[in-house]
Amino acid sequence: MSSTYLGLPSFPVAAAESTRDEQLRANLRHATHTIRAKRATAISELTDWPELRAAGAAIKDHTLAHLDHYLLQLEAAVTAAGGTVHWAVDADDANRIVAGLVKATGETEVVKVKSMATQEIGLNEALAAEGIHAYETDLAELIVQLGDDRPSHILVPAIHKNRHQIRDIFSRQMAAWGRPAPDNLTDTPADLAEAARLHLREKFLRAKVAISGANFMIAETGTLVVLESEGNGRMCLTLPETLISVVGIEKLIPTWQDLEVFLQTLPRSSTAERMNPYTTTWTGTTDGDGPTDFHLVLLDNGRTDTLADSLGRQALRCIRCSACLNVCPVYERAGGHAYGSPYPGPIGAILTPQLRGTTTELDASLPYASTLCGACYDVCPVAIDIPDILVHLRERITEQRRGHALERAVMKAATWVLDHPSAYALARQTATRTRHLHPTELPAPTPAKAWSNARDLPRFPGRSFRTWWKDRPAGEAPHGRPAREDTTR
Amino acid sequence: MTAADKASAAGSSREQVLGRIRAAIGDAPAGEVPRLDPALRTYRDTHVPDDPAVVLDLLAENLADYRAGVHRCTPEDLAATIARLLAERGARAAVTPPGLPRPWLGAIAGTEVIDDDGTLTAQRLDAVDSVITGCALAVAETGTVVLDAGPDQGRRVLSLVPDHHICVVHAPEQVVSSLPRALPRLDPRRPMTWISGPSATSDIELDRVEGVHGPRTLDVILVSSPPRSG
Amino acid sequence: MRVALFLTCVNDMLYPQTGRAVVRLLERLGVEVDFPAGQTCCGQAQYNTGYRRQAEPLVRRYAEVFDGYDHVVTPSGSCVAMVRDNYPRIAARAADEGRDEGLAGAAAAAVPKTYELTEFLVDVLGVTDVGAYFPHTVTYHPSCHGLRMLGLGERPRRLLQAVRGLELRELPGAEECCGFGGTFAVKNPDVSAAMGQDKIDNALSTGAGVLCGADNSCLMHLDGMLRRQDAPLKALHLAEILASTEERPYMAAETTGKIR
Structure with a gap:
């Protein structure tokens, strides 16, 4: 993955800092709670939501199970329609292909539609190294690019910024990148959108090369589909002469008709709309309409490794709606940057360690960035069982990584005790007998200290349940005992 | 790297x-053509009753909900409706695709009509106030009009760069209730734009505001004959 | 009907009063309850932390210990979810690895007879008014496992609403996780505490004197925060409220003071 994300701290370390950022917490809380209620309303309009969800999962699973077949079908259809298909095994491969295609046009500027795949491979940085300037045109991506920031949300990469902060970034930075922000720019969203419209229009009108991703690729027809709201996607997909689309191989679906499922589930899950304002579909090139040169770069970059895990491959169903981020209590408090990848939140916690592996502290900490509360699974429009995959990846980490030796020994010992009732009884009795020596907080840097920083330790009870049970007269009537002893906590 | 090396490297990435x-995924049996079990499609074909009037009302309601201007008229009133919308807008110039029926434009006064001959540049279109198009289809449940670059819709750029889009929908023949019913009527080999309201963004605090790069005003004219009496 | 109490390890170690409350409640409703002494733990901590194979002996133990009972009742939603959702997975994954070792049979035996307390009361016994008396204001935190994995729905609230003297107050953001998450609380202590703080702030905003839950592991986390902050709110398991009657009312605990 991109060098942007190298050397970042582990999730708990980054999250410790972000949870203390009151402004960030307030911005995230406001945004995620706004969209949660709207999403629930949008979905309640469809009485067959569970059936649509199951069908979406089934279509994706079916495609993944025959991925080679469908990719070859796609390649043939795109080629027949006048496009050129390239295959990239990893980020370097993809960046090299794209940079070569741009250089072949003689251009040094490209406009971009928001694309997770190109963030994942660090395309902008790779192009910059080749002297090519990439302009992000999605409003939130523009905010991130002008602010020299990193995206923190799949749908709304600048979710961590509120309107006042966005106004400041526009006023300060737009001039250095092109048309300056209007004087006295206010922080009303309509004025901010207008400023972005004016700033980017000159870039759209002169652009010769555009780079996009795609939400879906249709194998039978070679059609690519991009859903968007602002019209920047239409600008990029329609005006330039050359269009280069970098798309993960898992974005495939078999047939045009299959869109009937995803065009119902994606907008409602994503922006909580019945339908997003604009969807563009194109098949190769069309005489007299849109780009004359179309290149499709099919990206692996860890996807086949993910596919090889029969449980973890569910993550490849993902249609990048971001509903799981919006309901995640951990994401809401830690923020997107703590996940150290373009894919934050619950989906990132299962996707990133599969795409990148678990060799870094950060990537190995991601599967633990969840309480397994299950809210993500409930809202997922393709029914990815995120908690189940999190646990599965934890297992992979405990088996493969050093640094879990102590925890492994503790778990093993615990299981032995729990599987030997006499040892279990002894442990329980010891804890009870020494209860008056137990402190309510601990000084040393131990897991128990992590607990007692914010909470008192639980008190061990004076009398165990088993003693009470054993001492109970046989056939004791329900009201036979004084109540006081029942209240020891 | 030579051209031959590049070709070989590309071949090797593919392989x-x-x-x-x-x-x-393990090798699938040779020669097997995968097919998704149709029994998995248990979702509904439509969520509205098969009544053209109900479907048209729903389309109007959903278009308006996403801030499109919705105007209903009879075929006889279409030209006057288009002329009125251009006049209200104060449009000095409007572009039309080459296959737009000329009678639609018969009542326009005070707006220059530019017929697209395929050479208008985006820069030129940026100075045009309005665009008038037909559509391929409209979807009631989602409040969507679909343009497929047909003769009365033209190149995609026409309905993109001008800030005001007037889109004409003929009911009931161009209106379907749902997405499952829309897709079989569209040819994916044609470039398409699905439009549901004017451009919008949720990028500021995840709250929707209308109006970014695409046309900030979308007027949809729903043309239908009045129900016959008796 | 042979009914066994599965106390769970957390309650066995730390919350015996919850176990006693379940026994008294069920006996009051005419159920004969047994407590098989060989029981220990469902294996949730091992499984959720990534030590699936360490949970396997506990799957077998669970099935063995509760062999012969018609119903196993436990006052912990997360332990029921462990049995119901994860025991079959543990067996299936062992099978994928070419092993069985009695796991498939153990899971198949355990799943259908394991009930969370409110499920047992409402679905098996068919009662919502258990004859309880608890003259305090209460707000209810549904806990993730109860809410989403088990789908307990309105059962706990219906039981609480039928308690005489009890005033139930809506908890804002009730569906949100409290931030405990087992080892999450120590692996991600800052996020866990931030979530816990929001939960107790919401609970305090109701003005209730009791924060009720049906899972003591969540309550241990919340109670630890409440005690650290000396907050005027007491965390209490639902079973203890349902066990309380006019003849034998619940009395405030020795360590945490009275309910306001």
């Missing part, structure tokens, strides 16, 4: 990716 996929 590597396909090889990894086959290793990951």
Whole structure:
């Protein structure tokens, strides 16, 4: 993955800092709670939501199970329609292909539609190294690019910024990148959108090369589909002469008709709309309409490794709606940057360690960035069982990584005790007998200290349940005992 | 790297990716053509009753909900409706695709009509106030009009760069209730734009505001004959 | 009907009063309850932390210990979810690895007879008014496992609403996780505490004197925060409220003071 994300701290370390950022917490809380209620309303309009969800999962699973077949079908259809298909095994491969295609046009500027795949491979940085300037045109991506920031949300990469902060970034930075922000720019969203419209229009009108991703690729027809709201996607997909689309191989679906499922589930899950304002579909090139040169770069970059895990491959169903981020209590408090990848939140916690592996502290900490509360699974429009995959990846980490030796020994010992009732009884009795020596907080840097920083330790009870049970007269009537002893906590 | 090396490297990436996929999923039986079990499609074909009037009302309601201007008229009133919308807008110039029926434009006064001959540049279109198009289809449940670059819709750029889009929908023949009913009527080999309201963004605090790069005003004219009496 | 109490390890170690409350409640409703002494733990901590194979002996133990009972009742939603959702997975994954070792049979035996307390009361016994008396204001935190995995729905609230003297107050953001998450609380202590703080702030905003839950592991986390902050709110398991009657009312605990 991109060098942007190298050397970042582990999730708990980054999250410790972000949870203390009151402004960030307030911005995230406001945004995620706004969209949660709207999403629930949008979905309640469809009485067959569970059936649509199951069908979406089934279509994706079916495609993944025959991925080679469908990719070859796609390649043939795109080629027949006048496009050129390239295959990239990893980020370097993809960046090299794209940079070569741009250089072949003689251009040094490209406009971009928001694309997770190109963030994942660090395309902008790779192009910059080749002297090519990439302009992000999605409003939130523009905010991130002008602010020299990193995206923190799949749908709304600048979710961590509120309107006042966005106004400041526009006023300060737009001039250095092109048309300056209007004087006295206010922080009303309509004025901010207008400023972005004016700033980017000159870039759209002169652009010769555009780079996009795609939400879906249709194998039978070679059609690519991009859903968007602002019209920047239409600008990029329609005006330039050359269009280069970098798309993960898992974005495939078999047939045009299959869109009937995803065009119902994606907008409602994503922006909580019945339908997003604009969807563009194109098949190769069309005489007299849109780009004359179309290149499709099919990206692996860890996807086949993910596919090889029969449980973890569910993550490849993902249609990048971001509903799981919006309901995640951990994401809401830690923020997107703590996940150290373009894919934050619950989906990132299962996707990133599969795409990148678990060799870094950060990537190995991601599967633990969840309480397994299950809210993500409930809202997922393709029914990815995120908690189940999190646990599965934890297992992979405990088996493969050093640094879990102590925890492994503790778990093993615990299981032995729990599987030997006499040892279990002894442990329980010891804890009870020494209860008056137990402190309510601990000084040393131990897991128990992590607990007692914010909470008192639980008190061990004076009398165990088993003693009470054993001492109970046989056939004791329900009201036979004084109540006081029942209240020891 | 020579051109030949590049070609060979590209070939090897393709073979590597396909090889990894086959290793990951296990080899499917040779010659098998995969087909998704149709029994998995248990969702509904439509969510509205098969009544053209109900479907048209729903389309109007959903278009308006996403801030499109909705105007209903009879075929006889279409030209006057288009002329009125251009006049209200104060449009000095409007572009039309080459196959737009000329009678639609018969009542326009005070707006220059520019017929697209395929050479208008985006820069030129940026100075045009309005665009008038037909559509391929409209979807009631989602409040969507679909343009497929047909003769009365023209190149995609026409309905993109001007800030005001007037889109004419003929009911009931161009209106379907749902997405499952829309897709079989569209040819994916044609470039398409699905439009549901004017451009919008949720990028500021995840709250929707209308109006970014695409046309900030979308007027949809729903043309239908009045129900016959008796 | 042979009914066994599965106390769970957390309650066995730390919350015996919850176990006693379940026994008294069920006996009051005419159920004969047994407590098989060989029981220990469902294996949730091992499984959720990534030590699936360490949970396997506990799957077998669970099935063995509760062999012969018609119903196993436990006052912990997360332990029921462990049995119901994860025991079959543990067996299936062992099978994928070419092993069985009695796991498939153990899971198949355990799943259908394991009930969370409110499920047992409402679905098996068919009662919502258990004859309880608890003259305090209460707000209810549904806990993730109860809410999403088990789908307990309105059962706990219906039981609480039928308690005489009890005033139930809506908890804002009730569906949100409290931030405990087992080892999450120590692996991600800052996020866990931030979530816990929001939960107790919401609970305090109701003005209730009791924060009720049906899972003591969540309550241990919340109670630890409440005690650290000396907050005027007491965390209490639902079973203890349902066990309280006019003849034998619940009395405030020795360590945490009275309910306001």
